[in-house]
Amino acid sequence: MTRVLVVDDEPQIVRALVINLKARKYEVDSAGDGATALQLAADRHPDVVVLDLGLPDLDGVDVIKGLRGWTRVPILVLSARHSSDEKVQALDAGADDYVTKPFGMDELLARLRAAVRRAEPAADGAGEDAAIVEAGDFTVDLAAKKVHRGDRDVRLTPTEWHLLEVLVHNTGRLVSQKQLLQEVWGPSYGTETNYLRVYMAQLRRKLEADPSHPKHFITEPGMGYRFER
Numbered sequence: 001m002t003r004v005l006v007v008d009d010e011p012q013i014v015r016a017l018v019i020n021l022k023a024r025k026y027e028v029d030s031a032g033d034g035a036t037a038l039q040l041a042a043d044r045h046p047d048v049v050v051l052d053l054g055l056p057d058l059d060g061v062d063v064i065k066g067l068r069g070w071t072r073v074p075i076l077v078l079s080a081r082h083s084s085d086e087k088v089q090a091l092d093a094g095a096d097d098y099v100t101k102p103f104g105m106d107e108l109l110a111r112l113r114a115a116v117r118r119a120e121p122a123a124d125g126a127g128e129d130a131a132i133v134e135a136g137d138f139t140v141d142l143a144a145k146k147v148h149r150g151d152r153d154v155r156l157t158p159t160e161w162h163l164l165e166v167l168v169h170n171t172g173r174l175v176s177q178k179q180l181l182q183e184v185w186g187p188s189y190g191t192e193t194n195y196l197r198v199y200m201a202q203l204r205r206k207l208e209a210d211p212s213h214p215k216h217f218i219t220e221p222g223m224g225y226r227f228e229r
Contacts, residue, residue, distance in 0.1 A: 002116055003027040005046035007037040007063065008078065009056050013101075017050065020105055034058030038066050046073060048116050050108075053079040053090065061093045068094035072157050074115035078103065084194055091198040096159045097185065107188075114186040119158040133168050135216050135229040138207050140168050147207070154206050159184065163199050167217070167227035176224040200225060 006017045009032045021028045029044050031037040034055045041049065049067065053060030064075055077090045080101040087098045096115050099108055133140040138149040145161055147154040156164065162184045167175060177196055181189040189195075200219070204211040218226045 001025060001027045002048065003029065003044060003046045004112070005037065005040055005044065005049045006030045007049065007055070008052040009033060009054070016105070020109065024109070034060070034063040037063055041067060041071065041073070047119070048074045048076065048112060050076050050078055050112065053077060053081055061089055064090060064093040064095050072119070074119045074158060076112055076115050078108070088194055088198055091195060094157060096157065110188065118162050118184070133171070133229065136209060140164065142168065149207060156206070160199060160202055164203060167225060171227050171229060174220050174224050174226050180224065196225070
């Protein structure tokens with residue numbers, strides 16, 4: 001069973017989420033503050049975290065950073081903060097998706113399922129999925145879902161990996177913003193281009209020799225992105 005950690009200081013929201021998740025056969029833990037959330041995550045190892053940013057003790061972004069220090073668990077932010085800057089800040093800290101309050105339960109559950117799917121290991125394959133792609137000073141192993149740069153492994157979140165995977169499979173070809181959003185986040189996405197800006201910046205920081213002058217992760221303004229070896 002998939003284990004969900006719900007982190008929110010509003011009891012009615014926690015109660016609604018717990019009831020709906022348990023009805024769909026999820027195992028659920030809940031926390032009303034950031035410190036408890038971090039402790040529960042360490043103790044219970046959830047498969048996905050649903051996190052409110054407005055917590056009484058820690059800012060939710062700090063909770064994201066605390067989790068990202070040791071785990072790649074998908075993090076779905078649930079917040080009343082609507083500004084683009086705050087969304088980017090949460091994504092930049094390592095969140096995988098962002099839902100604003102008030103929210104529809106069906107939409108939230110669909111996004112949660114998508115986040116869990118992105119984190120699932122793919123079955124071993126052959127052919128192009130077994131390819132090892134070299135670019136500059138890093139190597140992408142599509143079968144093992146690993147990236148090496150120099151003599152070390154590069155740690156990617158599931159969302160970062162999925163974005164990289166789509167681009168590598170389309171090496172040399174323009175991949176539109178809409179296609180990337182729908183392939184990485186799901187079919188209901190198509191306009192959240194700030195997600196792409198944040199995650200492309202993260203890939204560049206981790207893999208480009210000079211992130212401000214990328215040679216491998218190329219932006220085609222207003223159209224999409226292209227991966228070059």
